[in-house]
Amino acid sequence: MKILNTIFTLLATSVVLYAQVLISDETTPSSSINSNAILELRSLSKSSGLLLPKVSLSSTTNPAPLPSHIAGMIVYNTATVNNALVATNVYPGLYYNDGSSWYKMDANIPNIGDIKYASTSTDHDGWYLLNGRAITTLTVTAQSNASNIGITGNLPNTENTFLKGKTGSETIGSITGNNSVTLTKTNLPNPTYSVTTQTTGAHTHTYLDRGSGQIQSTEGGLTRDIVDDIAAVSKTTSTAIDHAHTYTVSTGGSDTPIDITPLYLATNVFIYLGK
Template sequence: MFFNKNKKIKRLSVLIFVILASANLFAQVGIGTTDPQSTLDINGSPSIASEVDGLLPPRLLRSELIAKTGYGAHQMGIIIYVSDLSGATNTQTRNVTEVGFYYFNGNMWGKMGSNNSSGDIKSGIQLTDHDGWIRLDGRAKATLTVTQQVQATALGIGSLLPNADNAYLSQNGAALGSVSGSNNRSIARSQLPLFTLGGSTNTEGDHADLDIIGSYSAGGNTDTNINVNDWAVIRSVGTIGDHDHVITTDNLNNTGSQQTLDITPVSLSVNRFIYLEN
């Protein structure tokens, strides 16, 4: 048994020596090929269904990655796969918020496959911050992480995040990230249609108008208003010729005050987020 173990070790050492020697001699290593076309060229076996092709990087729990202290500038470019999200993140692992592939940039771990840039805006039905996306809800910038505050400041955001409630995206020449305008409008009189209201009674030619002298109610009171069931004394004022009777109309707005006009269109309710990293 001791002999067999030493024999395996010897074979492994020879194999490692051959690989290293090939790397030193040719500066290129081929696995599954005798004609490597890069520093490391690996050919699989796509025609053999029983063989599994692919590269399998180190798989770590997030808590295991957090506990490691050896990563520095010399490890820039290392790739690993984080298989769970155990443990509380530290400075190097603060971007490790999902299961998946990560690379080390010399200072911290970054998620592979992310095309987001600081300052990107997106809509979503998520309720809270997530994966470096910060909800634009008008909160104080000081409530964010140090990295997010630095990114927000670099983008020109002041002490408060923009509040995107009931706001629409627009490239209008205003300060980037600012919220301006209103969804309500008041129409001034000068903006009403050019239309004059008015009119007159019908014209009936020469006729006599009557003048009310007084009216008598059942109680014996006298006034100039004729009510139902009153008696009235009238007199003719004579023919005054063909004429019109003037009428008056109410103000177009009979509420006493002008109301604002809501110009908000039908919309899908979402939240707005800005990418500020983690």
């Protein structure tokens, strides 16, 4: 095992002591310490790094195992803790302290309950596909976090849906609404139309008479009315007084629903429930 040589370089002015520290595994420093650094680490092999102290945090709001919150403190947390208050959960990684809380130093770290669109179709890095499956099929951590944000039973199934901000009465994860609409009479405008018949005022009507037009005949000295002599004759009524007619008009519709789905890009939807 190679023994690392630690070299400390102290630089001082003639009046005010100004100290800089160089820690290196070089036998002889290849160059002076950077003038802007109070501490510089250097690796001759370029295969070594800085190892921060490892601690086990319990909550972002609890300073333990430190006695108190210290602004600027940086540690590597080794614990995974899911608390009743999701925002205080801690996971393995670098944390810094601002004097009142711990904050994970991951780049763009998501929060529990965050939603994202993605082309991938499988769960990854704490993100779970919203495909309607039972909560019990998820990891223990994901089940706990889902319950904490109000999702129970099953994950929402986002197939053919769009995200919408919920109203006060709606439940997080509920699927409502339709992709089509069917118009009813109450959905139509209510105009008044003026219509006229083809012939107005006094007019005649045609009808089919089964008689020949002869009203009476004489048989055996008696005059008898002719009821029907089989022959059909087209007749016309005499002129009638003014009167109205009613009629109905069919719209020709078939109650086919109207598709109101806009153009869209199909993707998968994921929710972050923690690793």
